Amino acid sequence: MSVVLVLLALLLVFVITLLAKTVRIVPQARAGIVERFGKYKQTLPAGLNIVVPFIDKVRYLIDLREQVVSFPPQPVITEDNLVVEIDTVIYFQVTDPIAATYEIANYIQAVEQLTMTTLRNIVGGMDLEQTLTSRDEINHGLRGVLDEATGKWGIRVNRVEIKGIDPPPSIKDAMEKQMRADRDKRALILTAEGQRQSAILTAEGNKQSNILNAQGERESQILRAQADREAAILRAQGEGQAIQTVFQAIHDGRPDQSLLAYQYLQMMPKIAEGDANKVWIVPSEIGKALEGLGSTMNSLQGIPQEVDGPRTRVDMGTSEPASLSDDDGVSKANEAVEQAIAEATQAAHPGRSPEAAQAAESGAGMPAPAQPAPPADDAPPATS
Known part of the structure; x- marks a missing residue:
């Protein structure tokens, strides 16, 4: 009984092992390479597959998805003999599992070495500045060479990216200094342009201010001139009105020699009011001096001793001032004043022409040559 159980157990283990060797499950996006007696037999797709147990063997399970491989930085010499460290990233995909299995032993290592050699060839024909600024050109060149070389391996290179380019520390320092100098230069240029714009705006403002000041000064001078006019x-x-009034008052008063002598005596204290007149001496013979003054005043030309005849009233016109803008009114007022003066002169010197009367009137202010004359009886007594 125990022997039968052992046999049944062995049979069950054999069946399970046989099923395990016969049924193979391949995951999605994978491909199984089956060999029979060491030779390629078939490629198993994703899903449930049946193989001959103990004869067929799934040697490799190939990943058909796009893969990303990052290679460590590699030293590369540029055309100007500078060593830079460049690390790359490769995006590839297995398109033929059979070729990827039997055409090359390790396709990832092969892609890495091919990438390094191709990168050295491309960067070796560029200087440092071109290397730093031509990443797209380097990527395009790498992708073309790798895609052509890996086609027979059943691999398609989709993309090649330069992850980093590290120049030597001394070059980095020089580049930083150059970049700092360039930025300082641009800052100075921007500052100079700002100062230039500021100076232009200030000059324009001063110009407008000077123009406005000149216009204001011009208008001010015009208004000041109009006000002065x-x-x-x-x-x-x-x-003119004052002259008319004074002339009318003199004409109405009919002055004579006595009035003029009296006004002269009134002016004597004012003569002594000057700062230079420190001492005023009244002569003892003031009476004779006044008599001589009276005789001199009696002989003034144009002033009659006695005034006879009717009074003549001079028309002074309206007392209202003429309009400021009426130039004809001012001219008429001046003509009226001149006419009144002429009439008064003609009345004081009857029988003379107006020109001679005016000439005599203008010379009346000058004393005539001294002539002996009796002293005036109506002269005021001399006072000390």
Whole structure:
């Protein structure tokens, strides 16, 4: 009984082993390479597969997905004899599992070595600056060479990327200094442009300010000139009216020699008011001096001893000032003043022409040659 159980157990183990050797499950995106007696037999797709047990053997399980392999940095010499460290990344995919299995022993190592040799060939024809700025050109060259070389291996290189290019430390320091100098240069250029724009705007502002100041000064001078003109017109009108009033008062008062002598005596204290007149001496013969003054005043030309005849009233016109902008009114006022002066001169010197009367009137202020004359009876007594 025990022998039968042992046989049944052995039979069960054999069946299980046979099933395990017969049924093979291949995962998705994988391919199984089957060999029969050491020779390629078939390629198993993904899923459940049946093989001959103890005869067929699944030698390799190939991954059909796109793979990424990063290679360590490798030293590469540029055209200008500088050593740079370059590390790359390869994206590839197995398209033919049979060729990837039997055409090359280790396709990843082969791709790595091929990448290094191709990279040295490409970078060796470039200087450092081109190497740092031509990554797309290097990637394109690497991809073309690798895709052509790995085609017979059943591998397709999809992309090659340069992950890093590290120049020597001294070159890095020089590049940093150059970059710093370039940035300082651009900063100085921007500063100079800003100062230039500021100077231009300041000059334009000063120009506009000077123009506005000049316009304001011009308008101010025009207004000041107009104000001076109107003030001069008003002063002329006032002086004209004052002359008319004084002349009318003199004409109405009918002055004679006694009035003039009295006014001269009133002016004597004012003569003594000057700063240079420190001492005023009144002569003892003041009476004779006044008599001589009276005789001199009696002989003034143009001033009659006695005034007879009717009074003549001079029309002074309206008392309202003429308009500031009425130049004809100012001219008429001046003509009226001149006419009134002429009429007064003609009345004081009847029988003379107006020109001679005016000439005599202008010479009346000058004393005539001294002539002996009796002292005036109506002269005021001399006072000390």
